[in-house]
Amino acid sequence: NAGVTQTPKFQVLKTGQSMTLQCAQDMNHEYMSWYRQDPGMGLRLIHYSVGAGITDQGEVPNGYNVSRSTTEDFPLRLLSAAPSQTSVYFCASSYLRARPYEQYFGPGTRLTVT
Amino acid sequence: KQEVTQIPAALSVPEGENLVLNCSFTDSAIYNLQWFRQDPGKGLTSLLLIQSSQREQTSGRLNASLDKSSGRSTLYIAASQPGDSATYLCAAAFTTLTGANSKLTFGKGITLSVRP
Numbered sequence: 001n002a003g004v005t006q007t008p009k010f011q012v013l014k015t016g017q018s019m020t021l022q023c024a025q026d027m028n029h030e031y032m033s034w035y036r037q038d039p040g041m042g043l044r045l046i047h048y049s050v051g052a053g054i055t056d057q058g059e060v061p062n063g064y065n066v067s068r069s070t071t072e073d074f075p076l077r078l079l080s081a082a083p084s085q086t087s088v089y090f091c092a093s094s095y096l097r098a099r100p101y102e103q104y105f106g107p108g109t110r111l112t113v114t
Numbered sequence: 115k116q117e118v119t120q121i122p123a124a125l126s127v128p129e130g131e132n133l134v135l136n137c138s139f140t141d142s143a144i145y146n147l148q149w150f151r152q153d154p155g156k157g158l159t160s161l162l163l164i165q166s167s168q169r170e171q172t173s174g175r176l177n178a179s180l181d182k183s184s185g186r187s188t189l190y191i192a193a194s195q196p197g198d199s200a201t202y203l204c205a206a207a208f209t210t211l212t213g214a215n216s217k218l219t220f221g222k223g224i225t226l227s228v229r230p
Contacts (some may be wrong), residue, residue, distance in 0.1 A: 031216045033216075033217070033218075035218075035220075040222070041222075042220045042222040042223065043203070043218075044218055048216075048217060050216075090157060093156075101145075101146055101165070101207070101216065102160050102220040103160065103205075103218060104160065105157050105159075106148075108156075109210045
């Protein structure tokens with residue numbers, strides 16, 4: 001049971017480049033989400049999904065796209081990277097309809113946009 | 115707006131001390147509250163989750179309580195050790211009109227240093 005995995009662990013992008021942060025979980029969780037963590041701002045929700053084919057915006061969705069074609073995967077796409085997107089990105093997952101509702105987090109992706 | 119607050123931002127204690135970390139939230143319609151630990155440069159590790167119907171949860175030297183009426187949760191750490199040094203975050207999931215809500219609202223964390 002690998003839990004929640006994220007790739008890559010580190011990434012440096014130039015302004016305007018695009019990339020996809022990968023997130024996968026093997027716990028058959030319905031709920032998956034993406035957060036960014038910035039100094040002084042804490043963790044903020046970017047996008048979330050309550051099941052395959054269903055996604056919705058969180059607190060800071062601008063500049064990010066998501067899709068959920070399978071229960072296991074929830075990639076986060078940056079279409080045109082900006083320095084303001086320099087951050088640590090965390091993916092999380094949990095059950096929605098059954099206990100435990102505990103959320104499990106991946107190890108994070110550290111992204112720098114120059 | 116639903117908010118979660120953790121004060122102070124940092125705390126330093128001598129080894130062996132029992133300590134309480136505080137977390138406050140603005141909406142009493144809380145679904146559950148989760149405490150996490152984060153080591154520098156690492157991800158979040160779940161410590162305890164308290165459902166809205168529960169008053170407290172215990173795991174080893176950790177005890178978390180929830181008081182919905184006062185909008186407060188506390189994480190009690192008994193007999194603190196240097197290995198407990200980390201940032202502790204609380205996060206609340208609030209109930210919505212449509213029912214359960216898994217979206218977490220995080221506090222900014224308390225950075226704990228336990229001195230040998």
